[in-house]
Amino acid sequence: MPLDQAVPARSGPGDATAGPKGDIDAVAINTIRMLAVDAVEKADSGHAGAPMGFAPVAYTLWTRFLNYDPSRPLWPNRDRFVLSNGHASLLLYSLLCLAGVERVDRRGKPLGKPAVSLDDAKAFRELGSVTPGHPEHGHTTGVETTTGPLGQGVGASVGMAMAERWLSARYNRPGHALFGYRIYVICSDGDLMEGISGEAASLAGHLKLSNLVWIYDDNNISIEGGTDLAFTEDVERRFQGYGWATHHVDDANDCEAFARAIEAFQKAGDKPTLIRVRSIIGYGSPHKQGTSKIHSDALGADEVKATKRALGWPEDAQFLVPDGVRQRFDETLGARGRKRGQAWEAARAAYAKAFPELAAELELIETGALPKGWDADLPSFAADAKGVATREASGKALNAIAPKVPWLLGGSADLAPSNKTLLDGERAFEAADYGGRNLHFGVREHVMGAAANGLALSGLRPYVGTFLVFNDYMRPAVRIAALMQVPIVYVYTHDSIGLGQDGPTHQPIEQIASLRAMPGMTVIRPADANETVEAWRVALQQPGPVALSLSRQALPTLDRAKFAPAAGLARGAYVLADAEGGAPDVILMASGSEVPLCVEARETLSQQGVRARVVSMPCWELFEAQDAAYRESVLPRAVTARVAVEAGAALGWDRYAGPGGEIIAMHTFGSSAPTKDVMRHFGFTAEHVVEAALAQAKRPDRRE
Numbered sequence: 084m085p086l087d088q089a090v091p092a093r094s095g096p097g098d099a100t101a102g103p104k105g106d107i108d109a110v111a112i113n114t115i116r117m118l119a120v121d122a123v124e125k126a127d128s129g130h131a132g133a134p135m136g137f138a139p140v141a142y143t144l145w146t147r148f149l150n151y152d153p154s155r156p157l158w159p160n161r162d163r164f165v166l167s168n169g170h171a172s173l174l175l176y177s178l179l180c181l182a183g184v185e186r187v188d189r190r191g192k193p194l195g196k197p198a199v200s201l202d203d204a205k206a207f208r209e210l211g212s213v214t215p216g217h218p219e220h221g222h223t224t225g226v227e228t229t230t231g232p233l234g235q236g237v238g239a240s241v242g243m244a245m246a247e248r249w250l251s252a253r254y255n256r257p258g259h260a261l262f263g264y265r266i267y268v269i270c271s272d273g274d275l276m277e278g279i280s281g282e283a284a285s286l287a288g289h290l291k292l293s294n295l296v297w298i299y300d301d302n303n304i305s306i307e308g309g310t311d312l313a314f315t316e317d318v319e320r321r322f323q324g325y326g327w328a329t330h331h332v333d334d335a336n337d338c339e340a341f342a343r344a345i346e347a348f349q350k351a352g353d354k355p356t357l358i359r360v361r362s363i364i365g366y367g368s369p370h371k372q373g374t375s376k377i378h379s380d381a382l383g384a385d386e387v388k389a390t391k392r393a394l395g396w397p398e399d400a401q402f403l404v405p406d407g408v409r410q411r412f413d414e415t416l417g418a419r420g421r422k423r424g425q426a427w428e429a430a431r432a433a434y435a436k437a438f439p440e441l442a443a444e445l446e447l448i449e450t451g452a453l454p455k456g457w458d459a460d461l462p463s464f465a466a467d468a469k470g471v472a473t474r475e476a477s478g479k480a481l482n483a484i485a486p487k488v489p490w491l492l493g494g495s496a497d498l499a500p501s502n503k504t505l506l507d508g509e510r511a512f513e514a515a516d517y518g519g520r521n522l523h524f525g526v527r528e529h530v531m532g533a534a535a536n537g538l539a540l541s542g543l544r545p546y547v548g549t550f551l552v553f554n555d556y557m558r559p560a561v562r563i564a565a566l567m568q569v570p571i572v573y574v575y576t577h578d579s580i581g582l583g584q585d586g587p588t589h590q591p592i593e594q595i596a597s598l599r600a601m602p603g604m605t606v607i608r609p610a611d612a613n614e615t616v617e618a619w620r621v622a623l624q625q626p627g628p629v630a631l632s633l634s635r636q637a638l639p640t641l642d643r644a645k646f647a648p649a650a651g652l653a654r655g656a657y658v659l660a661d662a663e664g665g666a667p668d669v670i671l672m673a674s675g676s677e678v679p680l681c682v683e684a685r686e687t688l689s690q691q692g693v694r695a696r697v698v699s700m701p702c703w704e705l706f707e708a709q710d711a712a713y714r715e716s717v718l719p720r721a722v723t724a725r726v727a728v729e730a731g732a733a734l735g736w737d738r739y740a741g742p743g744g745e746i747i748a749m750h751t752f753g754s755s756a757p758t759k760d761v762m763r764h765f766g767f768t769a770e771h772v773v774e775a776a777l778a779q780a781k782r783p784d785r786r787e
């Protein structure tokens with residue numbers, strides 16, 4: 084496709100095709116485009132197409148509408164800008180660079196450098212650069228959430244919009260409106276093809292999140308070719324069905340038309356807004372030509388020159404930022420942001436005088452800290468052979484913390500009665516009452532996960548629940564949480580075949596192992612009510628996400644006068660009951676519902692003269708974080724006779740069971756039957772543990 088068609092030459096206010104000598108807006112827009120082209124060319128990888136096509140839209144949004152102070156990029160009342168089509172990362176990097184956003188640490192402290200300098204743009208996709216292939220929150224200042232897996236940005240944006248509504252409802256007071264910001268999202272065909280966009284839009288429409296706008300780059304193209312191959316629905320009608328307001332702009336270069344659509348969004352009272360903007364991808368149309376040159380390729384020197392010529396750009400210039408461009412950002416976005424930011428600081432000072440307690444809460448939210456004594460009311464459970472399900476204990480622990488941490492909020496994907504995630508005495512978060520803390524996600528696990536990311540990124544402390552097996556439905560969002568290291572507690576109940584009669588469709592097998600395989604994730608599977616309490620105590624103090632794996636069935640509450648304190652959970656694994664009368668002949672280790680089996684087996688073994696140590700092992704990650712001496716004290720190298728028990732996939736347990744140890748785990752899917760029967764059928768009985776332990780204890784090589 085000839086370049087002059089790829090970026091149509093138009094005259095009038097929307098003309099963004101003038102060269103460096105043209106009007107400054109057009110020059111600035113072309114600067115964004117050329118930075119993207121040059122960076123892709125230098126890296127020899129990446130996508131310049133979407134930045135080329137959508138530069139006028141992003142420029143108009145940033146310079147005319149976004150409330151954002153480049154010198155204080157974490158200012159709490161800033162508008163959020165999310166680039167959901169993360170492959171267009173250079174659009175964001177160029178904006179951060181030209182807007183002069185300052186680099187800050189996680190708490191907002193300036194680091195004395197730009198968030199993205201021109202040199203950083205030149206290091207696009209290089210090791211250690213702040214300009215990775217896709218935008219990474221926590222890595223590059225100004226990246227509000229990590230995007231790249233299509234759909235995650237639009238999903239997180241719903242949580243951000245919910246957070247703004249919640250913060251406004253809880254903290255704004257007459258004459259003291261501290262919060263009132265908007266969430267601006269750019270997204271692409273791929274975002275809207277992904278199922279999560281449907282969940283997200285459905286939820287946002289239901290909640291009437293009028294602070295949320297998705298600006299859709301309707302460029303008729305994705306990787307394999309035109310959208311006529313696979314995506315032909317009427318997107319606007321689809322969103323109208325979700326209860327959104329929709330607008331369209333026929334040409335991405337028509338900045339005035341786009342500005343009018345944003346103005347309409349800002350006036351929309353009770354609906355989220357979709358603005359569909361037709362654009363033409365920046366250069367060439369390799370998809371249609373069916374060549375090997377897909378839109379993620381660099382153009383090649385000749386085509387770059389031709390592109391520059393077509394835009395009236397000096398064809399040999401690279402990473403050129405013409406005079407006046409940075410100033411233009413500064414006198415628009417910068418001036419507006421500074422003014423708003425300063426006014427906000429004054430408002431905050433007045434607020435702190437009028438409402439010192441609320442202001443103190445906001446400070447904790449901003450710094451990610453917990454109030455003093457937040458865990459003071461956590462319950463303790465008396466020994467009880469019948470016991471309670473760990474999901475029940477979890478609900479009690481959560482409800483003991485909630486009054487102390489008002490910004491702890493969450494809910495379930497329609498399973499609150501099962502997940503025990505409901506906060507007693509708290510209202511539901513709904514369109515008519517955004518101050519509620521009980522969130523109702525409906526049966527939408529994926530957007531629940533993504534929304535949790537948006538809530539956590541807004542300083543709130545979300546927890547979200549579903550059955551452990553349905554973690555799979557939200558896993559892409561959970562993975563982003565782990566990558567970003569945002570604090571979220573996943574309340575996963577019904578955590579094994581022990582859930583019983585719902586059968587193999589609902590019985591998780593590989594889920595725990597797969598969560599443990601995820602870097603940055605902390606997986607805790609407590610053995611009884613008191614370990615569950617400790618799990619919550621640990622979970623809220625983790626910097627990153629925590630998955631709780633909780634039983635549906637009752638588990639005995641262990642007698643802590645007889646056994647080691649449940650506080651041992653904080654070290655990941657601990658000696659619950661040691662061998663009596665000498666070094667252990669065998670170590671029995673387990674997590675969750677299988678710990679009581681080991682406790683019982685230890686009694687039987689001792690009657691038979693076999694000394695068994697029971698190690699409760701609720702969290703591998705916390706255990707691995709302990710020093711070698713502690714780990715050795717729990718699992719002495721010399722004792723190689725070992726049995727590990729967990730009603731899940733065996734994967735990974737060999738690390739602790741050792742090469743000669745026995746692992747009692749699941750090797751198939753489960754079965755629909757009462758808990759006792761299904762547990763017995765698959766070998767989860769104290770007798771089986773005894774049998775395995777005896778075999779281990781007789782191993783000739785059992786001691787080093």
Ligand SMILES: Cc1ncc(C[n+]2csc(CCOP(=O)(O)OP(=O)(O)O)c2C)c(N)n1
Nearest residue numbers: 133170231232233271272273274304305306
């Ligand atoms: C979940 C997910 N699947 C696949 C990809 C790989 N991918 C990157 S861009 C893209 C499609 C690009 O089309 P579109 O979203 O319309 O963006 P455009 O090319 O128009 O910028 C795909 C499939 C991805 N990033 N995320």
Ligand SMILES: [Mg+2]
Nearest residue numbers: 272302304305
């Ligand atoms: Mg597209």
